[in-house]
Amino acid sequence: MADPATSAPLQPASIRAAHAKISQYLHRTPLVTSRTLSRIASSAHPEASLPIPKFNLYFKCENLQKIGAFKPRGAFHATVRLIETLGLDEVRRRGVVTHSSGNHAQALALAAHTFGIPAYIVMPRISTASKIAGTRAYTQHVIFSGSTSVEREEVVAKVQADTGAILVPPYDHPDIVLGQGTVALEMDEHRRRFDAVIAPIGGGGLLGGIATWYSDSPGTRVFGAEPSFQGADDAGRGVAQGKRIEAVKTLTIADGLRTPVGVVNWGIVSDRKNVEAFYSVTEDQIRSAMRLVFERIKLVVEPSGCDQVHLPLLSTLPADLQQSIQKYVRPADRLMSLASALLKYYFIHTQARIPWGQVRISRTPLPHGRPYWSPPPGWRSASQEGDAAAAGLEFNVTHQNGLVGLVGSGRGPSSTMTTQAQLDEWIDIFAEMFSARCRDEIRSAPAAAAPGTAAIIQARLRRFYALWALKEAYIKMVGEGLLAEWLTSLEFENDLKWTPGRLAVRDIRAVLDGRLVEGVQLALVAYEDDFLFATAMRGVVEPAGADTSWRRLDLGLDIRPCAEGRVVCVDRDLGLAEHTVGMIEQQTTGPTGPGAAAMAVQADVSVEADCKRVVDTALQRFGRVDILCNIVGIGGPPGNAVDVDMAQWARGMEVNVASMVMMAKYAIPAMLRNEIGNGEATTTTYRGCIVNMSSVAGIRGGTPSLLYPTSKGAVVNMTRAMAVHHAKDGIRVNCVCPGMVYTPMMYGAGGGMSAEAREARKNRSLLQVEGNGWDVGASVRFLAGDESRWITGECLVVDAGTTSGTSTQIPNSGAVGQPS
Structure with a gap:
């Protein structure tokens, strides 16, 4: 990079000079306004007590700039300055290098391409596929790194050592700042004066440039905005602490704002005379703003400015699948493809009961190429018998977005279909798809909501789309075409009373030519009220069970925790x-x-202040508390009532019992903020759950010491009491009572447990199998999840049957009622 000492001073005149140098390479983006958004901004908040002034909002549309962001301004200015300083031939000989999550990467690649300069671009592996593709359109030298600034800079240093390339930093250089500041110059040329300007801040190049432009305009106040997720609000926190925060590690959806403020830019933005204040926003607020701008101004903006359309959980999928999803041009198609992929992973995750990250979905051989899940080595189904290897699962997921019309968007036949005659005509068009029985089922479906012709027609159209989606899923699974001769005779067994936003149905069985098709399971599920999905699986991993009603599959509540x-x-x-x-x-x-x-x-959870701090930290980081697992426990002092050390006794009760009370004291109010549903909607039927860790010693006693069984018995009855107290609030409280599992507490203390002791412990159980922490963890996960939504006040014993009876490994002569 050009020596900062040779850069023009950070003042408005230098920004004007920069604009003269680079304007020929840029788009002059428009400044737009919206009456609707201005009205919303000028509306009083329900909780506000002061009058709200009238706002006129203006938006500088740098999303319409080359590469879709403001970054070419700084990149072109920095490149031009390099050419002025070193000469074009020298810059071409050495090339340029930078690191960026995407926008500066594309911008510098474009600027270098414009002047015929080699560009080496270091990008985090988690960069969005579209930005990687955009960068590769201008340079073949894309090198991947970790996500933090430190990890990126290490790779840049290696590239420089190997190539001699000149570093053009993404934000932390006066030439970059002056280039970005040309945004504000153009804003003033559009409109003479602004009362206030708000700009996003990551590294600070844009905000620093804007603040520099307005540094001699006291009538315009400048503010910074940044995400709060995972500490991305480093600018505001740094100003509050009086020092620059040097490292930020966050995965906020505003991927352009994942960096700490640069040293040069900190000198500008930390001065209250330049930037008056900083405001942080949540991930949900960013998404809401993106949606609002899209709906009202018809502009698609990045999270950093308010990735084109937000694709939740995209990064949890394999890289090649992410790229495939990003190839779709229309945002709705990208979201549709993502939802389909997430559902594939979700069904394998739940069917096979393996961690999300271990799901591997491939394809069967062409020409069909159906999705296929191959079990990992050693995996066994709960219902599998013998030593044969577990069978794989062929399946497919399909959808019908005609349902969009059924939920009020105005698309699809539902917007015009109001009579039974119109419905009959619609059904007759697709007569080859459905048997007479299916057509009768569609025509006779009862209304799911209020009575009336419109409600009845809607219900029957839902039945039509449900059957269509199931047929499409089945034929994709078997690899046939939509006009297969047998398609008409394909029917389904189950009561498909599916309604948007309420139920999904599983355990649907296919019937072909009047005979049940073995080994195939189908299901219907809704995704965010917009799409109706059907899944067809062959080689079912686990029976679904008798319960055929699911809540609507909700991305936040169901898929996100899995992924x-x-x-x-x-x-x-x-x-x-x-x-x-x-x-x-x-x-x-x-x-x-x-x-x-x-x-x-x-933290020390036997200290009340630490308990409060833990809950506050969870709220600050994640915005909510859903589950509290009170796991802490110590063995405590040895001895009986005669010889126990009472000071150690008090400490043991403090750790084993009081800590759980204090954590609940602060976690429960946080849980009360969560929404609760009615069992039919998208929200869960409870606000939160607590799982306390007790022990079989708490229900049977019998240990050498008095403290341990006493404290664990207290946890058992404390759990029951808390369940009674907080059931009315929608909070479930349960506990787990493990037996003698082999954990680090056992093999880490005093040199570890002897082989003889381990064998004796194992043989006390009915199963004669040693348990471990994962066995207990699975029980906690069950009690913390939706599978146990109807369970509270229970103590789940996990001990391989130790407390259920006496081991059968006793000679007949020692058993009651047996002949000697």
């Missing part, structure tokens, strides 16, 4: 908590990309 997981791991030893976080990230992420959101917190 991501959001966990706060608490321990007195921060290293142990961090080790657990590493295990979580390794298990849920794997090769499918980042998904887990876990953090480590050092």
Whole structure:
């Protein structure tokens, strides 16, 4: 990069000079306004007590700039300055290098391409496929790195050592700042004066440039906006602390704002005379703003400015699948493809009961190429018998977006179909698709809502689309065409009373020519009220069971926890908590990309202030608390009532019992903020759940010490009491009572447990099998999940049958009622 000492001073005149140098390479983007958004901004908040001034909002449409963002301004200015300083031949000989999540990458690649300069672009592996493709359109030298600034800079240094390329930083250089500041110059040329300007801040190049332009305009106040997710609000926090925050590690959807503020830019934006204040926004607020701008101004903007359309959980899928989804041009098609892919992974995840990151979906051989799940080595179905290898699963997911018309968007036949005659005509058009029985089922479907002709027609159209989707799923699974001769005789067994936003139906059986098709299971499920999905599976992993009613599949409540997981791991030893976080990230992420959101917190849960801090940290990081797992426990002092040390006794009760009360004291109010549903909607039927860790010692006693069984017995009855107290609030409370499992507490203390002791412990159980922490964890997961939504106040014993009876490994002579 050109020596900063040779750069023009950071003042408005330098921005005007920069604009003269680069304007020929840029689009002059429009400044637009919206009466609707201005009216919304000028409306009083329901909780506001002060009058709200009238706002006129203007939007500088840098999403219409080359590469879809403002970044070419800084990149072209920096490149032109290099050519002025070193000469074009020297810059071409050496080339340029930078690191970026996508926008500066594309911008510098474009600028270098314009002047015939080689460009080496370092991009995080998690960059969106569209931005990677955009960068590769201008340069073949794209090198991948980790996501943090430190990881990117390490790769850049290696590229520089190998090639001699000149670094053009993404934001932290005066030439970049002056180039970005030309945005504000053009804004003033559009309209003479603004009362306030708000700009996003990541590295600070744009906000620094805007603040520089308005530095001699006291009538215009400048503000910064940044995401709050995972500490991305480093600018505001840094100003509050009086120092620049040097590292940020966040996966906010505003991927252009995942970097810390640069050193040069910090000198500008940290000065209150330049930037008056910073405001942080949540991920949901960013999504809402994107949607509002799209709906009202018909502009598709990046999260950093308010990836084209938000694609939730895209990064949890394999890279090649992400790229395939991103190839669709229309946002609706991208969302549709993503939803279909997520549903494939969700069904395998739930059918096979394996972690999301371990799901591998391939294709059967051509010409059919059906989705196929191959079980990992050693995997066994719960219903599998013998030693034969587990069978794979052929399946497909299909959809009918005609349902969009059924939920009020005005598309599809429902917007014009109001009579039975119109419906009969519609059904007759597709007579080759349906048997007489299916056609009768469609024509006779009862209304699911209020009585009336319109409701009846809607219900019958839903039945039509449900049957259509099921047939399409089945034929895709078997690899036939829509006009297969047998298609008319394909029928389905189950009562398909599906309605948008309420139920999905599983355990649907296919009937062909009057005979049940064995080994095939179908299901219907809705995705966000917009699409009706059908799945067809051959080689069913697990029977679905008798319960045929599901809540509508909700991305946030159902799929996101499977794909991501959001966990706060608490321990007195921060290293142990961090080790657990590493295990979580390794298990849920794997090769499918980042998904887990876990953090480590050092705290002593026997200290009330620490308990409050843990809950506050969870709320700040994730915005909510859904599950509290009280796991902490110690063995406590040895001895009986005669010789126990009472000071150690008090400490043991404090750790084993009081800590759980104090964590619940602060977690329950946080859970009360969560919405609760009625069992039919998208929300869950409870606000939160607590799982306390007790022990079989708490229900049977019989240990050498008095403290441990006493404290664990207290946890059992505390659990029951808490369940009674908080059931009315929609909070479930249960506990797990493990037997003698082999955990780090056993093999880590005092040099570990002897082989003889382990064998004796194992033989006390009916199953004669040693348990471990994963066995207990599976029980906790069950009690914390929706599968246990009708369970509260229960103590789940996990002990291989130890407390259920006496082991059968007793000679007949020692058993009651047996002949000697």
